[in-house]
Amino acid sequence: MVTIKTKKVKTRKEHKCWGCGRKFEKGTEMQTVVWVEDGRISTHYWCDTCVKYWGEYMDFDDRIDIGELKHMIGWEELKKELEGEVNK
Numbered sequence: 001m002v003t004i005k006t007k008k009v010k011t012r013k014e015h016k017c018w019g020c021g022r023k024f025e026k027g028t029e030m031q032t033v034v035w036v037e038d039g040r041i042s043t044h045y046w047c048d049t050c051v052k053y054w055g056e057y058m059d060f061d062d063r064i065d066i067g068e069l070k071h072m073i074g075w076e077e078l079k080k081e082l083e084g085e086v087n088k
Helices: 048-057 075-083
Strands: 002-010 029-037 040-046
Touching: 029 048, 040 048, 048 075
Parallel strands: none
Antiparallel strands: 002 029, 029 040
């Protein structure tokens, strides 16, 4: 897997965060990550909580499937710190 581009965007439609699998409404600021793997280009959206968690707890070359970060130790605490008690 080779990352081509990352960019903070305001979404134009609903998206799921790759890290936690939660749905985010149109107009949410999210990080896009574009990568190439096995000759295919993929774009995934990441919420701020998952971007911060990845940066603090994961290694650059770690891999996860969609929604896996929310099951990792410390993710829920970081979510509460960044987002408060509001459930999304």
